[in-house]
Amino acid sequence: MPKYHDELDAVLRALADPTRRAVVERLAKFPAVVSELAAPFPMALPSLMQHLRVLEDAGLVTSEKHGRVRTVSLRPGALDVLHLWLGEQRTPAERQADRLGIHLTRTHPKET
Amino acid sequence: MPKYHDELDAVLRALADPTRRAVVERLAKFPAVVSELAAPFPMALPSLMQHLRVLEDAGLVTSEKHGRVRTVSLRPGALDVLHLWLGEQRTPAERQADRLGIHLTRTHPKET
Numbered sequence: 001m002p003k004y005h006d007e008l009d010a011v012l013r014a015l016a017d018p019t020r021r022a023v024v025e026r027l028a029k030f031p032a033v034v035s036e037l038a039a040p041f042p043m044a045l046p047s048l049m050q051h052l053r054v055l056e057d058a059g060l061v062t063s064e065k066h067g068r069v070r071t072v073s074l075r076p077g078a079l080d081v082l083h084l085w086l087g088e089q090r091t092p093a094e095r096q097a098d099r100l101g102i103h104l105t106r107t108h109p110k111e112t
Numbered sequence: 113m114p115k116y117h118d119e120l121d122a123v124l125r126a127l128a129d130p131t132r133r134a135v136v137e138r139l140a141k142f143p144a145v146v147s148e149l150a151a152p153f154p155m156a157l158p159s160l161m162q163h164l165r166v167l168e169d170a171g172l173v174t175s176e177k178h179g180r181v182r183t184v185s186l187r188p189g190a191l192d193v194l195h196l197w198l199g200e201q202r203t204p205a206e207r208q209a210d211r212l213g214i215h216l217t218r219t220h221p222k223e224t
Binding site for chain 1: 117121124125137186195205
């Protein structure tokens with residue numbers, strides 16, 4: 001699956017930078033216009049725009065321009081590829097714990 | 113939480129490399145000695161050892177030497193910091209879907 005691995009590469013590289021991760025954390029709450037997104041960061045606007053471009057290229061964010069105002073959003077499902085990969089890395093012990101959990105839920109359903 | 117962010121930085125940087133990610137994928141199945149771990153990769157042993165050092169510094173793998181043989185394992189809970197961060201990035205819509213799911217499970221428990 002080269003596409004899956006390329007996507008994962010891009011997402012992990014984008015998230016390995018603390019500024020870009022902070023932008024994703026901020027956008028997970030709700031979309032923001034570029035100026036308010038830039039406000040908390042001690043860097044010039046062109047530097048922040050470059051970070052936004054990396055996030056956009058990695059498929060993590062999308063942006064839309066209305067008049068002179070650009071609004072940036074977290075792309076729905078942006079982090080799915082990372083969820084998927086993490087799920088695949090569950091060790092045999094963790095998988096066994098998962099199965100035990102499912103078994104206990106089935107045989108001892110929670111009382112409500 | 114600077115420690116949490118430093119850990120996350122190191123883990124994401126380590127995983128952004130396809131070779132290192134392939135090593136983690138391999139070790140999630142079971143531990144391996146260095147020579148068998150190196151076998152599938154088209155690179156000299158010192159290069160692979162350098163990747164292993166990055167993974168070890170990021171707290172993703174541990175290794176133990178018995179005589180002349182070094183065995184490498186995925187550290188239990190190695191990827192927890194990434195699971196935690198991903199969980200925190202759930203958007204309001206996803207959180208609402210979670211709550212709806214919990215509500216439906218409670219009001220319509222699965223028939224067994």
